[in-house]
Amino acid sequence: xxxxxxxxxxxxxxxxxxxxxxxxxxxxxxxxxxxxxxxxxxxxxxxxxxxxxxxxxxxxxxxxxxxxxxxxxxxxxxxxxxxxxxxxxxxxxxxxxxxxxxxxxxxxxxxxxxxxxxxxxxxxxxxxxxxxxxxxxxxxxxxxxxxxxxxxxxxxxxxxxxxxxxxxxxxxxxxxxxxxxxxxxxxxxxxxxxxxxxxxxxxxxxxxxxxxxxxxxxxxxxxxxxxxxxxxxxxxxxxxxxxxxxxxxxxxxxxxxxxxxxxxxxxxxxxxxxxxxxxxxxxxxxxxxxxxxxxxxxxxxxxxxxxxxxxxxxxxxxxxxxxxxxxxxxx
Amino acid sequence: xxxxxxxxxxxxxxxxxxxxxxxxxxxxxxxxxxxxxxxxxxxxxxxxxxxxxxxxxxxxxxxxxxxxxxxxxxxxxxxxxxxxxxxxxxxxxxxxxxxxxxxxxxxxxxxxxxxxxxxxxxxxxxxxxxxxxxxxxxxxxxxxxxxxxxxxxxxxxxxxxxxxxxxxxxxxxxx
Numbered sequence: 238x239x240x241x242x243x244x245x246x247x248x249x250x251x252x253x254x255x256x257x258x259x260x261x262x263x264x265x266x267x268x269x270x271x272x273x274x275x276x277x278x279x280x281x282x283x284x285x286x287x288x289x290x291x292x293x294x295x296x297x298x299x300x301x302x303x304x305x306x307x308x309x310x311x312x313x314x315x316x317x318x319x320x321x322x323x324x325x326x327x328x329x330x331x332x333x334x335x336x337x338x339x340x341x342x343x344x345x346x347x348x349x350x351x352x353x354x355x356x357x358x359x360x361x362x363x364x365x366x367x368x369x370x371x372x373x374x375x376x377x378x379x380x381x382x383x384x385x386x387x388x389x390x391x392x393x394x395x396x397x398x399x400x401x402x403x404x405x406x407x408x409x410x411x412x413x414x415x416x417x418x419x420x421x422x423x424x425x426x427x428x429x430x431x432x433x434x435x436x437x438x439x440x441x442x443x444x445x446x447x448x449x450x451x452x453x454x455x456x457x458x459x460x461x462x463x464x465x466x467x468x469x470x471x472x473x474x475x476x477x478x479x480x481x482x483x484x485x486x487x488x489x490x491x492x493x494x495x496x497x498x499x500x501x502x503x504x505x506x507x508x509x510x511x512x513x514x515x516x517x518x519x520x521x522x523x524x525x526x527x528x529x530x531x532x533x534x535x536x537x538x539x540x541x542x543x544x545x546x547x548x549x550x551x552x553x554x555x556x557x558x559x560x561x562x563x564x565x566x567x568x
Numbered sequence: 569x570x571x572x573x574x575x576x577x578x579x580x581x582x583x584x585x586x587x588x589x590x591x592x593x594x595x596x597x598x599x600x601x602x603x604x605x606x607x608x609x610x611x612x613x614x615x616x617x618x619x620x621x622x623x624x625x626x627x628x629x630x631x632x633x634x635x636x637x638x639x640x641x642x643x644x645x646x647x648x649x650x651x652x653x654x655x656x657x658x659x660x661x662x663x664x665x666x667x668x669x670x671x672x673x674x675x676x677x678x679x680x681x682x683x684x685x686x687x688x689x690x691x692x693x694x695x696x697x698x699x700x701x702x703x704x705x706x707x708x709x710x711x712x713x714x715x716x717x718x719x720x721x722x723x724x725x726x727x728x729x730x731x732x733x734x735x736x737x738x739x740x741x742x743x
Contacts (some may be wrong), residue, residue: 242586243606243652269648272609273629283583285606287653313642318707337718338700342642343649410693473717 238275238445245287249416249448252288257418257446259284264448266309267344269336270352278362279353279369293347293450297424302456305414308347308449312402313338315346325454327463327484331405334467337474343388343552348447350403350413350429353440354396354504355476356385367393368437375437383542384478387550388534389503395540397475398430405465406554407506408482408498411454417447430505440504459484459496465558466553467500477501479550485521492516492525497558499533502550509533521562523555588666591655595620596664605649611635611646614661622662622691626720633719636692637661637700643699645718662691665698673739677732685723693719697733701740706733 246252256262261283265271276281293307304324306315315321315330336344358364358376365374376386376450378393385395406426413424430441443449462485464524469475480500486493499507512532519525530551537547588603595618600616611628614620614637623646626634630648637646638660665672674697677683685689696719706712712733714724721729 238608240583240585241606243589243650245653265650265653266654268650269630269645272648272650275607281604285650287651313703317703337630337633338715339643339645339696339718340631340648340701342699343644348637473714497583 238272239278239281239283241275241282242245243282244284244428245290247290249291251288251451252291253417253446255450256286256448259286262286264288267311267348268342269344270348274353274360279360279524288448297373299453301453303454303458306346306452306454308451309345311342312342312344312346312349314493316341317403323403324353325409325458325467326460327408327458327482328402328454329407330463330465331401331480331482333403334465334477338345346402346452349400350406350449350452351441351443352398352400355399356396357381358397368396368433368440371436371438378540381542382540384476384539385541385543386503387537387543387546388507389432389505390538390540391433391435393435394433394504396433396437396504398440399503399508400508401465401467401477401480401500401503403430404480404498404500404506404550405482406452406454407508408484408496409454409458410496411452413443413448413449414451414453415443415447417444421450426506427508433504457486459486459561462487462561462564462566464557465555466560468549468553479546479553481550481553481557482506483554483561485558485561486560487521488518490522492519492521492553495529495558496552497529497533499550499554502537502546507533521558524560526555526558529549529558541567570678571595573617576654576741589652591652591689593651593654593656594658596660600651606650606652608651609647609656610637610639610649610651610659613651614646614659620661624688624691625694627691632689632692633696633721634689634692636695636719638699639696641699641702660695660698662694665694672698674701674736677735678729681728681731681735682725683732684721684725689719689721689723693721697729697736699735701736706737709734 263282265285293309296309299305316329322329358366364376386397411426464483467480469478477500482498484496495513592601614623618723624634626632628647635647
């Protein structure tokens with residue numbers, strides 16, 4: 238790890254001011270991803286601003302009748318919070334499908350949104366990687382790409398964003414509250430992460446020097462009909478090959494509203510509201526779910542090792558929606 | 569090309585060393601004050617400054633769990649956190665589990681159930697079991713396996729480790 242300086246912020250505005258004033262500075266909270274990347278010299282901040290003393294550790298009701306998750310609440314405390322378990326079980330399940338108990342005890346909700354890709358070439362500083370070092374090329378496109386993206390890729394990058402939590406947040410239409418030098422703003426989950434295009438080194442639409450303060454969950458939690466299906470190479474503690482967060486609102490067999498978000502397939506949680514709308518007023522059936530799955534994967538592109546993900550993602554969508562439908566009376 | 573060379577040159581420049589910071593922690597019940605560089609992990613602090621070498625370095629990337637300790641009662645990977653961020657924290661390592669010369673029941677359980685071979689992952693496994701039990705979330709065998717998945721044992725003592733966890737969960741329920 239490269240030497241760096243460290244300071245502890247005691248107030249939000251001061252933290253933002255400090256990071257703006259110091260070149261190459263980064264915020265640190267849980268540190269479970271950032272410190273790993275610093276050990277590998279993938280990231281080399283010259284200064285760290287410790288934000289763990291800023292508060293932002295509460296889970297409370299918000300004005301929209303939903304919940305506000307403080308940015309510094311740990312993933313474990315979020316997943317096991319009684320209100321989250323009861324009203325947003327999809328989020329609980331998604332969080333618990335990710336990482337290990339030790340990591341979830343340290344990793345924060347804000348930091349989870351800023352996790353960087355697990356592409357092997359991004360981690361290996363001996364190889365070319367446009368995300369790590371813009372302009373050097375992408376080693377993954379013609380390399381080993383089994384766990385990489387099939388949707389929203391570009392000729393510059395095929396990395397995936399590895400979070401499970403964010404897949405559920407996308408399906409729930411959560412909103413990310415941030416503060417920065419120009420004041421506060423709200424970023425809908427759908428706009429938070431960005432596709433690589435020709436600037437794959439920029440993962441999110443969070444601007445430089447902006448700080449995530451909380452995440453708002455809307456009132457609707459799909460607690461009666463939901464499923465988080467994660468397909469991976471081992472039963473626990475592995476990143477998703479494909480994951481699906483599904484939520485349904487049913488009237489008998491008829492779908493009133495459907496939400497589907499995919500993980501492990503793109504640099505952002507993949508959601509297609511127009512395909513979800515295909516289910517509105519339709520029967521909850523395998524056949525109808527299959528049509529939605531086909532729509533989600535339209536235009537998907539494999540790069541050799543990851544071709545299998547296209548069919549796998551379709552099947553995982555159908556399975557998640559069937560599981561969500563069949564929950565009646567079970568919860 | 570020139571750009572890249574210059575960048576590499578810049579990256580190769582040694583950075584000036586920042587001053588050490590004072591950190592006060594309670595480790596296994598004893599308050600310790602240390603002067604640390606900001607990049608020292610909790611793991612390196614324990615092993616290299618305090619010579620508490622029971623906590624092991626495995627992967628050093630949060631993947632194996634050999635460095636698991638209890639921070640304010642919760643299990644974490646000590647390799648993935650900075651010591652300077654934990655001023656005032658309470659830390660329990662494998663050295664702090666036994667009380668008055670008596671092994672912690674989980675330590676005793678590892679002996680009774682033969683839950684290790686080489687023993688390298690064992691301190692982390694034991695701290696992880698203690699954390700798991702106090703979390704109170706494991707109900708089924710699958711839960712135990714899932715909630716212990718952050719601790720790798722390359723000797724493959726998993727079945728016996730699971731037995732220790734089951735026994736400890738029963739014991740804690742009875743209390």
